[in-house]
Amino acid sequence: xxxxxxxxxxxxxxxxxxxxxxxxxxxxxxxxxxxxxxxxxxxxxxxxxxxxxxxxxxxxxxxxxxxxxxxxxxxxxxxxxxxxxxxxxxxxxxxxxxxxxxxxxxxxxxxxxxxxxxxxxxxxxxxxxxxxxxxxxxxxxxxxxxxxxxxxxxxxxxxxxxxxxxxxxxxxxxxxxxxxxxxxxxxxxxxxxxxxxxxxxxxxxxxxxxxxxxxxxxxxxxxxxxxxxxxxxxxxxxxxxxxxxxxxxxxxxxxxxxxxxxxxxxxxxxxx
Numbered sequence: 001x002x003x004x005x006x007x008x009x010x011x012x013x014x015x016x017x018x019x020x021x022x023x024x025x026x027x028x029x030x031x032x033x034x035x036x037x038x039x040x041x042x043x044x045x046x047x048x049x050x051x052x053x054x055x056x057x058x059x060x061x062x063x064x065x066x067x068x069x070x071x072x073x074x075x076x077x078x079x080x081x082x083x084x085x086x087x088x089x090x091x092x093x094x095x096x097x098x099x100x101x102x103x104x105x106x107x108x109x110x111x112x113x114x115x116x117x118x119x120x121x122x123x124x125x126x127x128x129x130x131x132x133x134x135x136x137x138x139x140x141x142x143x144x145x146x147x148x149x150x151x152x153x154x155x156x157x158x159x160x161x162x163x164x165x166x167x168x169x170x171x172x173x174x175x176x177x178x179x180x181x182x183x184x185x186x187x188x189x190x191x192x193x194x195x196x197x198x199x200x201x202x203x204x205x206x207x208x209x210x211x212x213x214x215x216x217x218x219x220x221x222x223x224x225x226x227x228x229x230x231x232x233x234x235x236x237x238x239x240x241x242x243x244x245x246x247x248x249x250x251x252x253x254x255x256x257x258x259x260x261x262x263x264x265x266x267x268x269x270x271x272x
Contacts, residue, residue: 015089035061
């Protein structure tokens with residue numbers, strides 16, 4: 001069989017990496033959303049971040065499942081790195097145990113990566129959900145902007161499917177971070193590749209008030225300061241110039257947004 005036929009018959013395996021803190025009903029919902037995926041070649045790794053995690057079956061629907069247990073608590077970043085080390089797939093996606101995927105999520109992201117062999121990551125839109133399961137605000141579905149990523153996270157963790165090559169390039173979760181470890185991980189990948197944006201929502205992101213992250217004002221606070229402190233000395237002159245240009249262009253962009261909003265309001269008034 002030729003390599004081309006092998007590629008056609010055997011799509012790249014996707015590893016779904018789940019850090020679990022023993023929230024079994026939520027974990028079951030996350031796993032069920034993986035079973036609903038149309039993509040065929042999936043392995044599931046559940047990494048216990050707490051000791052005495054319940055055993056898991058050897059399969060979840062048609063997909064093999066492995067539990068990586070622990071005798072002691074694992075920091076969230078440590079659990080993520082354990083998952084990276086254990087994954088077999090050519091493509092990897094993290095899914096926290098309280099979030100879930102909508103049908104077609106993996107298929108469209110895998111197709112985007114397959115069509116762009118020189119790029120390392122693809123992402124799509126995610127809908128924030130409150131603790132009662134209701135939509136909270138609009139979807140997170142921004143086009144890729146390298147400069148904006150320097151300022152803050154554009155992508156929830158399970159929005160992104162990435163190639164396992166990022167591990168060989170040294171991308172790891174920084175175990176010195178308590179918050180924004182996913183943003184830091186994307187920044188590491190962005191040093192090697194831009195991200196492919198696949199518009200359209202196909203996952204849900206449960207927002208918990210207890211995390212404190214969502215109550216933070218953008219760019220303010222010690223968690224932001226730690227990430228900025230790590231990365232700002234690595235910014236190139238071009239990146240700094242781009243940041244300054246965006247700041248100077250902000251009033252013009254805001255004026256355009258206001259004009260568009262006024263036009264939309266006028267059209268709505270004509271319709272009604």
